[in-house]
Amino acid sequence: MAGGIALVGKTVIAATREAMTYGLAVGDLSTKLGITSQEASKFYQIADDLLISTQSLELGFRMLTRNGIQPNTENIMKLADQYNAIADPVRRAQFAMDKFGSRAGLEMARMLDKGGK
Secondary structure, three states: OHHHHHHHHHHHHHHHHHHHHHHHHHHHHHHHHOOOHHHHHHHHHHHHHOOOOHHHHHHHHHHHHHOOOOOOHHHHHHHHHHHHOOOOHHHHHHHHHHHHOOOOHHHHHHHHHOOOO
């Protein structure tokens, strides 16, 4: 019985640490980019669903900011529509790299592939 209680305790502590780490990362991204915590959380979730690394998400969004584009839902949807309007896959890849940077662009293209939904 004591072993089971200890296991439950360790699981709760691990889950709490994971939630705190996620919350801090969301807050950090929100502050750095000037977006709401809700948007930052949504982008982290989308990136996770599409297997886009946190590093690529953050690098790509920093590049957008440097290019004068606020990384918010509305602008990402517009970029996705522009991206999907390009027929040539090579030009689409170049568009993603131009907007999100050469290191993050190809990974971030997965987000653009989904369109302005």
